[in-house]
Amino acid sequence: MDKKMKQDLKILQNIFKNARNKKHKCLVCEEKSINSHLLQKNGILNIISSNNHIIQITGNDFFKAEKEGIIGIKSIGINRAMSYPLFCNIHDTNIFAPVETEEYSLNDYTSQLLFSYRSLCAEIRKKMINTDIFERIKNSRQFAVNFELLKLAQSQIEANSMGIQDLNWYKNIMELEINNSYNTTDYIFEKIDYDFIPISASAVYSPINPSEHTLEVLKDSEKILNYIFINLIPQEDKLTLIIGYHKLKTNNWIKEYITSWKGLSDIEFEKKLTDLFATKIETWVISPDYWKELETKNIKAFKDYWNDNANNLRITQSVDFNLFE
Structure with missing residues (x-):
């Protein structure tokens, strides 16, 4: 240097x-x-x-x-x-x-x-x-x-x-x-419970579709992007996902993505979490004791992917490893 x-x-x-x-x-x-x-x-x-x-x-x-x-x-x-x-x-x-x-x-x-x-x-x-x-x-x-x-x-x-x-x-x-200014419920939320894993997350995510979100669309101040709201809340005996969106700002991808969190096996849930943390959000935490149990090769794969794709917001991303296995 x-x-x-x-x-x-x-x-x-x-x-x-x-x-x-x-x-x-x-x-x-x-x-x-x-x-x-x-x-x-x-x-x-x-x-x-x-x-x-x-x-x-x-x-x-x-x-x-x-x-x-x-x-x-x-x-x-x-x-x-x-x-x-x-x-x-x-x-x-x-x-x-x-x-x-x-x-x-x-x-x-x-x-x-x-x-x-x-x-x-x-x-x-x-x-x-x-x-x-x-x-x-x-x-x-x-x-x-x-x-x-x-x-x-x-x-x-x-x-x-x-x-x-x-x-x-x-x-x-x-x-x-x-503030109860209006008696409305403009947001739609799903609550899904899983077996306990000592992690937590709180984030918003805007899914960018390369075929839809051209540079012209992204620069148009009149077009408000769709956002998903994601919270993973640990409790004594379970882990709860609260995931939602504004009812006027949604599309088929968002609805299908939320549905895809339902009915998962343990392995499928781990892969879903890996995808969430590696490709969509950064505000998540994990128990130090649990972190020590994870395989070094999976942690390396996660860091490598994250470092290579930190500015990639596209929904077309995919990962081929499981951080938690």
């Missing part, structure tokens, strides 16, 4: 660090946000933690990424696991009280909506941070003549900004329902 490249990587690393450490406003009001767990620490994450730690995907720094790839899978303290600066303390407490301070049922529409709302807000925040990162890159004198990087930065700014716009459409409707 030459001196210029080392300088570039150092500047990029500082940009990413500063953008991610920046203080943010609550996604509901003007107050400062706190770190919000996507799934609560007590009653969900602590079920699969070991010594107050959990295994989670994290990004490697630029120097480490050159040798080990862009992702690391590391042990992290449960207080920081699956957490993002989303809401101020008041809104984080009040909005989610029905699923944190009271007895709740995963069959209940409001509970399903609240879990999905938090994962939706996390995706908005991630895209806001990404936009900030690439704005900083675009404005950095270090990269003033790096036209390839500047082109990439501009495309990322546009893509993340359009994603935020789409997600805010879903967010506004969810907030109306959470």
